[in-house]
Amino acid sequence: MDVPVWHAGLAQLEKDGKVAVVAIVQEQHPDRARLFLQWKRIGWPTLADSLDLLNLETVPLTIAVDEYGIVRFTELPMSAAKTIEQTFVNQTYPKPAALPPIDRPDLPALRAATTRNTAHAWRAYGDALSVWGDGRQWGDVIAAYQHAAQLEHGDAPTEFRLGSAFRKRYDSSARQPADFQDAERHWAQALDLDPNRYIWRRRVQQYGPHLETPEPFFDWIRDARAEIASRGETPLSLTVEPADSEYATAGASVAAAKVPAAEPDPRGRIRRDRGEFVAVETAVVPSTVTPGDTVRVHLTFRPNLRTKAHWNNEVDALVYWVSPPRAWTTDRRAVVAPNAAAEVSQEPRTVEFEVKVPETQAPGATAVPGYALYYVCEGVNGVCMYRRRDVSVPLQITARQKGTKR
Amino acid sequence: MRASVIWLLSAAVAVAALGGGAADQPKPKPIWERNAPLPPGFNVGDAFPTFALRSAADGRPVSVAEFRGKKLIVNIFASW
Numbered sequence: 468m469d470v471p472v473w474h475a476g477l478a479q480l481e482k483d484g485k486v487a488v489v490a491i492v493q494e495q496h497p498d499r500a501r502l503f504l505q506w507k508r509i510g511w512p513t514l515a516d517s518l519d520l521l522n523l524e525t526v527p528l529t530i531a532v533d534e535y536g537i538v539r540f541t542e543l544p545m546s547a548a549k550t551i552e553q554t555f556v557n558q559t560y561p562k563p564a565a566l567p568p569i570d571r572p573d574l575p576a577l578r579a580a581t582t583r584n585t586a587h588a589w590r591a592y593g594d595a596l597s598v599w600g601d602g603r604q605w606g607d608v609i610a611a612y613q614h615a616a617q618l619e620h621g622d623a624p625t626e627f628r629l630g631s632a633f634r635k636r637y638d639s640s641a642r643q644p645a646d647f648q649d650a651e652r653h654w655a656q657a658l659d660l661d662p663n664r665y666i667w668r669r670r671v672q673q674y675g676p677h678l679e680t681p682e683p684f685f686d687w688i689r690d691a692r693a694e695i696a697s698r699g700e701t702p703l704s705l706t707v708e709p710a711d712s713e714y715a716t717a718g719a720s721v722a723a724a725k726v727p728a729a730e731p732d733p734r735g736r737i738r739r740d741r742g743e744f745v746a747v748e749t750a751v752v753p754s755t756v757t758p759g760d761t762v763r764v765h766l767t768f769r770p771n772l773r774t775k776a777h778w779n780n781e782v783d784a785l786v787y788w789v790s791p792p793r794a795w796t797t798d799r800r801a802v803v804a805p806n807a808a809a810e811v812s813q814e815p816r817t818v819e820f821e822v823k824v825p826e827t828q829a830p831g832a833t834a835v836p837g838y839a840l841y842y843v844c845e846g847v848n849g850v851c852m853y854r855r856r857d858v859s860v861p862l863q864i865t866a867r868q869k870g871t872k873r
Numbered sequence: 874m875r876a877s878v879i880w881l882l883s884a885a886v887a888v889a890a891l892g893g894g895a896a897d898q899p900k901p902k903p904i905w906e907r908n909a910p911l912p913p914g915f916n917v918g919d920a921f922p923t924f925a926l927r928s929a930a931d932g933r934p935v936s937v938a939e940f941r942g943k944k945l946i947v948n949i950f951a952s953w
């Protein structure tokens with residue numbers, strides 16, 4: 468990580484007003500980067516490029532721009548932080564005859580331009596709306612990129628932006644149940660079109676099966692929170708906590724909980740919840756898989772707000788039992804989603820596990836069955852009950868192409 | 874890890890360019906240690922684009938043009 472090195476090299480120059488620094492974060496959830504900067508006591512203004520509007524292949528990237536807006540150094544290595552005062556900050560650069568114009572998008576004009584129905588116009592409108600919209604724009608951003616993708620098949624950046632916009636909506640109050648799965652599908656499509664994009668590859672891996680040699684994604688968050696708290700400060704809160712898949716150690720995000728050793732309802736005797744109390748969303752990463760490969764399943768259980776359903780937290784936590792088809796293997800049969808601290812609560816609960824498709828599996832649509840058992844109440848002071856929710860996780864198996872290595 | 878390796882490999886060339894002082898433009902790197910070409914506006918001598926992105930702190934759109942008039946270091950990173 469080169470950020471602390473650059474901070475050390477630039478802090479005094481910033482304080483003296485000789486240079487400004489701006490951070491740009493290439494992450495789906497930029498508040499995690501803010502937590503990182505808080506941990507390292509770095510106060511740089513931080514901009515978020517979750518959709519990779521800058522169209523970069525990888526990070527980190529450090530650029531020196533003079534006072535007139537001209538790039539003087541690019542792809543600066545960490546070691547340059549020690550000499551940047553002499554090599555850049557104290558240099559005098561000629562003023563250009565004309566300063567580069569400042570780009571200010573005109574949203575109504577860009578919207579009007581979409582009547583020409585070109586991929587370029589829709590993409591430009593989606594790009595601008597993602598930045599300049601009112602915060603409730605993700606549905607319109609998705610629609611704009613969908614138009615662009617339909618008009619120009621195979622444009623990798625559009626696919627990536629579409630995936631990121633789906634995930635943005637998924638994490639908003641306007642969430643649609645399939646948004647997470649759609650995000651993954653478009654990210655995977657983008658990476659398939661341009662496999663050299665490291666930033667995109669990491670976005671897919673972030674939610675996918677644990678890598679054989681796990682490279683930490685967000686394991687640092689635990690250390691950051693502990694150290695910030697030990698300083699007497701309050702760690703910045705995250706809008707979306709990392710999923711289990713986003714830690715290098717499997718199961719690290721799940722608190723110790725009582726996991727059943729045997730199937731808890733083998734005869735199916737517990738009364739079913741068919742969505743009256745809890746809705747379930749499924750996402751599989753990757754969304755299509757070849758025989759012999761592994762997928763990571765993400766399940767989200769959400770109390771039905773219409774029926775005022777609440778989790779009952781004074782009993783056992785939600786348990787999910789995985790029932791993989793014959794010859795399939797899974798990294799765990801039972802997964803527990805811990806209770807909240809309050810007596811009752813309405814937060815979404817997530818469950819993750821991995822399943823491996825056998826080499827003998829025929830191509831086509833299939834499903835991985837399982838069920839959740841949980842305690843749910845009708846309202847804060849309402850009747851509480853024990854329910855089972857049957858889940859069928861859809862999965863598309865594609866034939867392995869000859870000569871393709873796993 | 875791959876990015877780190879690429880950066881280590883590219884460090885020597887870029888340091889040499891900085892240390893030399895006379896030329897702003899680093900020598901071209903061999904293909905095996907390069908990423909894809911940077912987009913227009915990110916290369917030495919380019920006018921840096923005046924794009925806007927949302928502030929990670931409050932979601933407000935911020936244009937990098939707001940920093941014009943000062944020497945600016947742009948650090949693009951990810952915390953993973």
